[in-house]
Amino acid sequence: MEFILQPWPWYVSGPLIAIVMFSLIYFGKTFGMSSNLRTLCTIGGAGKYSDFFRFDWKAQRWNLTVVLGALIGGFIAVYLLSDHRPIALNPQTVADLSELGFKDAGQSLLPPEIYDWDYVLSIKGMGILIIAGFLVGFGTRYAGGCTSGHAITGLSNFQLPSLIAVIGFFIGGLLMTHFLLPLIFG
Amino acid sequence: MKFIKFFLVGIFFGIVLVKSEAVSWYRIIEMFKFQSFHMYGIIGSAVVLGGLGVWLIKKMKVKNIDGKVIQIPPKERSFTRYLFGGSIFGLGWALAGACPGPMYILVGTGVFSMLIVIAAAILGTFAYGVLKNKLPH
Numbered sequence: 001m002e003f004i005l006q007p008w009p010w011y012v013s014g015p016l017i018a019i020v021m022f023s024l025i026y027f028g029k030t031f032g033m034s035s036n037l038r039t040l041c042t043i044g045g046a047g048k049y050s051d052f053f054r055f056d057w058k059a060q061r062w063n064l065t066v067v068l069g070a071l072i073g074g075f076i077a078v079y080l081l082s083d084h085r086p087i088a089l090n091p092q093t094v095a096d097l098s099e100l101g102f103k104d105a106g107q108s109l110l111p112p113e114i115y116d117w118d119y120v121l122s123i124k125g126m127g128i129l130i131i132a133g134f135l136v137g138f139g140t141r142y143a144g145g146c147t148s149g150h151a152i153t154g155l156s157n158f159q160l161p162s163l164i165a166v167i168g169f170f171i172g173g174l175l176m177t178h179f180l181l182p183l184i185f186g
Numbered sequence: 187m188k189f190i191k192f193f194l195v196g197i198f199f200g201i202v203l204v205k206s207e208a209v210s211w212y213r214i215i216e217m218f219k220f221q222s223f224h225m226y227g228i229i230g231s232a233v234v235l236g237g238l239g240v241w242l243i244k245k246m247k248v249k250n251i252d253g254k255v256i257q258i259p260p261k262e263r264s265f266t267r268y269l270f271g272g273s274i275f276g277l278g279w280a281l282a283g284a285c286p287g288p289m290y291i292l293v294g295t296g297v298f299s300m301l302i303v304i305a306a307a308i309l310g311t312f313a314y315g316v317l318k319n320k321l322p323h
Binding site: 004007008009010011012013014015016017018019020021022023024025026027028029030033034036037038040041044046049050052053061062063065066067068069070071072073074075076077078081082087089090092093096097105106109110111114115116117120126128129130131132133134135136137138139140141142143144145146147148150151152153154155156157158159160161162164165166167168169170171172173174175176177178180181184 | 189191192193194195196197198199200201202203204205206207208209210211212213214215216217218219221222223224225226227228229230231232233234235236237239240243250251252254256258259260261262263264265267268269270271272273274275276277278279280281282283284285286287289290291292293294295296297299300302303304305306307308309310311312313314315316318321
């Protein structure tokens with residue numbers, strides 16, 4: 001039980017993610033989480049504005065079910081399967097983040113300096129969440145997939161397009177981490 | 187009832203991503219700073235095992251639950267959309283610290299402000315759908 005309650009090492013987690021992908025493939029589907037955002041647009045009536053959203057969303061109900069499960073999985077993991085120890089980050093990361101104003105890095109999954117309501121309800125804080133979400137939604141659909149569809153499934157299927165997409169993920173991520181975060185929070 | 191297997195896969199996925207700490211903003215930043223092997227180990231081992239499995243599935247013509255030979259649809263050939271779209275996603279990924287799977291999982295962990303990120307991501311997807319024909323692919 002102790003092994004379950006402590007954080008799982010990468011060599012356990014990675015293969016388990018591969019099992020998620022294989023399960024969905026075996027069930028006749030593919031592993032791709034960002035598609036759900038498109039489905040949600042369609043359910044909301046976006047088909048009126050673009051034929052990109054005119055498809056039978058009911059054929060995607062299985063994937064929305066995965067989303068619902070994932071949400072509940074998150075609840076179970078935190079409230080039933082966790083010993084709530086801090087994340088064992090590289091001390092250098094903690095020091096770097098402290099300089100940017102992020103105190104106690106690793107004490108929670110997400111930084112309170114971005115996700116706590118005190119910050120969220122400021123113009124800057126709200127702007128950060130909206131811009132971040134917008135970039136994720138726009139970028140994943142433009143690229144035709146996210147971490148699950150490209151980095152895991154696409155690379156496992158030896159797809160060159162997915163490799164290009166993953167290189168893009170890193171161009172954007174490195175730019176944000178090394179140049180923009182210091183401007184936004186520094 | 188036919189959805190229950192997807193529900194269970196989702197629960198498993200949510201648990202694994204929390205227990206691996208891959209849903210943590212801090213782990214994403216640490217990855218982009220190249221200060222830990224953790225995230226590379228997770229994605230790398232998933233891809234190595236995934237690649238081996240997909241190769242075997244194709245070679246042995248493994249059938250799925252419906253008895254059909256498994257085929258994984260190839261990604262459409264292009265360069266621009268993957269590089270541009272990927273980079274835009276990367277910017278958002280490092281800022282929010284969550285990609286489209288973890289977003290939902292993190293709501294389950296009790297971070298309700300993540301719903302704003304999800305709403306904005308839906309809006310971003312909508313904007314892409316509307317602008318699609320004007321963008322270079």
